[in-house]
Amino acid sequence: MTKYLDYFPPPFLEDMVRGRCIPFIGAGFxxxxxxxxxxxxxxxDGVGRRAAEALRDYSYTTAIEALSTYEHEFSRVKLTEFLVEALNASVIQPGSAHDAFCAIPFDRAITTNWDFLLETSYARAGKYCMPIVSEDQLAVQGDRAWVRLLKLHGDLNHPNRIIATEEDYDGFLTRYPLLATYLSSMLIDNTAFFIGYSLDDPDLRQIWQLIKDRLGGLRRPAYVLQIGASPQAMARFERRGVKVINLPKSDQSYSQTLTTALSELRDYWTASLPLISTSADPESQAELSLPNFAKNRLAFFAVPTALASFYKQQVYPVARRQGFTPVMAIDVATVGENIVAKVQALLEKSAVTIADLGTANTIYELGLAKLTSAGPIIVVTTDSSTVPIEVPELQRVVRPLVLDDQGIDPLSLGFVEALSARLAAAFLTISPTLTSEPQRLLDQSEFRAAIMSAFSLLEHELAQAIERLDIPLQRHRAGPVSFREMLNALRPFLADDLIQRLLDHASVRNRVAHSAVDVTRQTAFAIVEDVATAVAQLELARDR
Incomplete structure (x- = not known):
């Protein structure tokens, strides 16, 4: 049950899940x-008033004016030292709201803050964050798993890049034209999401004026997150073209409310992304279509790109025989192709994770798995490698340095056998729940999920029966074995009328998987019952 998610407009949520949202983090955060x-x-305002206290015969007006006067009186160096002290830069640590924000799989973020709270929080979450302070960093793309953090107003480590005084603000476009162009280009097809800004915030006003000047009426919607904003404040935002997401005040603190709301956004994103993702493999597509609250048999493989061919040819068949549906990030196409969001969503959805620690990327994905995955994690290393985090020895498999794609080399064969044993043990932990899952979902009135879960169970049982009964398949085309082909192969063991009903049910399953069609309890009950009957008949055939 969510507390704040309903306050976020559906168009905003859609843009976020599709990777078309850029968060801006302001001083209030x-x-x-x-x-x-x-x-x-x-x-x-407090920073400005503290600066004013150090000025003789000075009447405070605004923070920018006070900081400008402070720099004029004492120098840029002393202004930087003052900001370090005033912002408690040496002692502050990220709070729960920072951690909740950094857990959301944005691959880009923008901040006008000078501190290092976001960088610290990303590091704590096991994510590499690349701060962009100067224009010459814009060309550095780095790895797609990185989070690019544009520090629009510099930071305390770069005094000459800090935007704090009147001269800094007035000369921003002239001194940093590439940053302004880069920001404008990002917002041509992305929605701005402001967090930690007030209407009187000079940073928000400067950014929004820049966007209006560069994009005019072509700019996309912008949203600002507020808590308990007054109707007057909301109206002022709306007049400037910024829509307010106004969360109600409660007995929670401001920080607790933000933490809860941001955590709900993260959960919504990672739960929604697989449902709008596509895979060329029908089995993995069916598992991706299951909602996150339904048990599934996905096995996520985080492996080096150079070894992907070996795993697909030699390990995928083994994983399928053990009851799993194998998938890699490269097997799944997601809207926006945010690799951070895709990997995080697959890790959270999968029943088991296999991480081959051959590259920095897969080590990063292992760290994410330890934080987000509820299922077992199998770690693959070479003899000489070390595991950067604690992993039980029973969940570790050693592989040779060189793997044979053809599966002939004895060392490669031994590795596959060892990995098969780990997968078999992992499947034993989830198998009972998979068998009873369709009925559980039906009892909870989750009719669409019950149908998808029932067919996931049935297709697995059909494939297992064909293999164990050693039934040859009469095929006239290449590619994955279809549901109809499996049923035809098992006709001697299934009643004819049951086979026909299952084929009819498959049409319903396909509509459920690819549309928002409603399903009645009667339809779901009939499908779950027929699947249970088919599974029972296959078990009898195997026991003969």
């Missing part, structure tokens, strides 16, 4: 930081 006892985090 840093108020959620963890601080030592007795230390307070100032807001933007």
């Amino acid at each position: 840093s108020l959620n930081a963890q601080l030592p006892p007795g230390v307070l985090m100032p807001d933007w």
Whole structure:
């Protein structure tokens, strides 16, 4: 049960899941930081007032004016030192809201904050974050699994890049034209999502004015996240073309409310992405179509690209024989192709994860799996490699340095056999729940999920029966074995009228998998019952 998700408009949620949303993190978000006892985090106005206290015969007006005067009186170096101290940069740590934000699989983010809370929180989550401070960094693409963090107003490690004074703001477009162009280009086809900004925030006003000047009426919608905003404040945002996502105040603190809301966004994204993803393999497509609350048999393989061919040719068949549906990130096409979101969603959905630690990327994916995956994790290493995180010895398999795609080399064969044993043990932990899952979902009135789960079970049982009964398949085409072909091969063991009903049910399953069609309890009950009958008849055939 979600608490705040319904406050987010469906068009915003759609843009987020499809990778068309760019978050902007403002100064207000840093108020959620963890601080030592007795230390307070100032807001933007508080920083300005503290600077004003150091100025003789000075009447405070705005933070920008106070910081400008401070720099004029004492120098840029002293202004930077003041900001480091005022923002408690040496002692602050990310709070729960930072961790919740960094768990959302955005692959790009923009901040106007000078601190390092986001970088620290990303590191804590096992994600590599590449801060972009200067224009010459824009051309560095890096790995697609990186999070690119554009620090639009610089940071405390780069005093000359800090945007804090009137001169800094006024000269931004002239001094950093590439940054302005880069920002505009991102927002041509992406929705801006502002967090930690108020309407009087000069950073928000500068960014939004830049977007309006560059894109005019062609700009996409923009949203700002607020908690307990007044009707007057909402109206002021709306007049400027920024839609307000206004969360209600509650007995939770501001930080707790943000943490809950951001966690719900993350859960929604990772649950929704597989449902709109596609795979060329019908089995994995069927498993991806199951909602996250339904048990599935996906086995996610996080392996080096150079070894993908070996795993597909030699290990995938073994995984299928043990009851799993194998899948890699490259097997699945997602909208937006956000690799961070895709890997995270597959890890959370899969029943088991196999991580071959041959590259930095797969080590990163292992770290994500430890944080997000509820199922067992099997780690593959070479004799000389070390595992960067603690893994039970029973879930570790050693492979040779060189693998034979043809599966002839004895060392490669031995590795596949050892991995097969680990997969068999892993399947034993989920097998009972898979058998009873269709009925469980039916009892909970999850009719669509019950149908998808029933067919997942049936197709697995059909494939297992064909292999164990050693039944030859009469095929006239290449590619995966179809549902109809499996039923025809097993006609001696299944009643004719049952086979016809199952073929009719398959049409219903296909409509459920590819559309939002409603399903009645009666239809779902008939399908689950017929699948249970077919499974029972196949078990009798195997026992003869």
